[in-house]
Amino acid sequence: MRTVKKYVLALLFTGTIVGAQAQTKSQLEQDLTNLRTWMRKKSAQADSVTRAEWPAVKQEFKALTSGLDKNTEKLSQESKTEYNQYKSRYSEWEERNELRQSVNLDGSELERWENLMTGTTRIAAIKPAALRDAYIRLTDYTRANRRRWNLRDWDYAEFVFGELNTRKAEVLENLNNSDKIKIAALQVEFATLKKSREAQEAYNEMREKR
Numbered sequence: 182m183r184t185v186k187k188y189v190l191a192l193l194f195t196g197t198i199v200g201a202q203a204q205t206k207s208q209l210e211q212d213l214t215n216l217r218t219w220m221r222k223k224s225a226q227a228d229s230v231t232r233a234e235w236p237a238v239k240q241e242f243k244a245l246t247s248g249l250d251k252n253t254e255k256l257s258q259e260s261k262t263e264y265n266q267y268k269s270r271y272s273e274w275e276e277r278n279e280l281r282q283s284v285n286l287d288g289s290e291l292e293r294w295e296n297l298m299t300g301t302t303r304i305a306a307i308k309p310a311a312l313r314d315a316y317i318r319l320t321d322y323t324r325a326n327r328r329r330w331n332l333r334d335w336d337y338a339e340f341v342f343g344e345l346n347t348r349k350a351e352v353l354e355n356l357n358n359s360d361k362i363k364i365a366a367l368q369v370e371f372a373t374l375k376k377s378r379e380a381q382e383a384y385n386e387m388r389e390k391r
Contacts (some may be wrong), residue, residue, distance in 0.1 A: 193247060193284055207249065208250055209248065209255060209260075210247060212245065212246075212248050212249050212261065213249065213256070213260055213263065215245055215258055215263060215265075216218060216245045216246065216249070216264070216267055217267070218312060219241065219242075219245055220267050220270065220271070223274075225240070231280075235278055239275070242271055246268070249264055256323065266350070269350070270347060270351065273343065273346065273347050274347065275345070275348070276343075277340060277343045277347070278336065286336065286337060286340060290337065291337060291340065291341075294337040294341050295339075295341050295344070297322060298318065298319040298322050298323070298338065298341045299318055299345060299361075300314075300315065300318055301315075302339070302350055304344040304345055305344070305347075305348060305351075305366040307348050308352075309352040309355040309356055309360075312345075312348065312349060312352065312356065312360065312364065313356075313360045313363055313364055316345060316349075316364050316367040316368070317363075317367065319341065319342060319345060319367075319371070320367045320370055320371055323371060323374055324370075324374065325334070327377075329372055335375070339375070342371055344348055346368070
């Protein structure tokens with residue numbers, strides 16, 4: 182009789198654990214769904230958030246990811262990958278927003294740069310099929326004008342480049358291999374042009390100190 186009781190208790194205990202684990206998993210999947218919805222909503226707003234609004238956005242993200250951070254190992258591999266993509270995208274938003282606030286980019290001037298460099302002021306809505314051309318335009322414009330840009334110009338150019346990179350991350354799975362390779366090469370070229378500017382600045386600074 183005691184053996185039967187122990188067996189029943191063991192089953193009940195195991196069932197409780199399994200039930201708790203299932204509940205945790207279900208909650209995590211719901212948390213991921215909530216985060217997915219929030220990310221989609223914020224995608225079109227990320228670069229228009231004001232300095233006053235940004236703390237609230239950061240708090241929202243923290244609240245949405247608290248449970249996921251504590252139980253990441255309980256997510257499926259597919260969900261882990263998706264979650265890591267969201268965290269990476271959010272980090273890019275935060276980095277760009279802090280850059281924008283630190284250099285105090287003007288909204289109307291930023292739109293002018295967006296239009297000049299990519300042909301649109303709605304970079305977050307660029308279709309996957311049009312992304313390659315947007316990168317080509319941005320790189321061509323940088324190559325043609327960089328020698329007369331001052332530091333302020335580069336602030337705008339780098340911000341627009343960051344917006345385009347974020348859009349690429351959002352639609353990466355919808356890009357064909359040819360576009361992925363071409364865009365990667367253009368990203369490297371932009372970084373090289375930027376380093377060339379930094380090297381020239383360092384050289385000029387050294388000459389001024391002589």
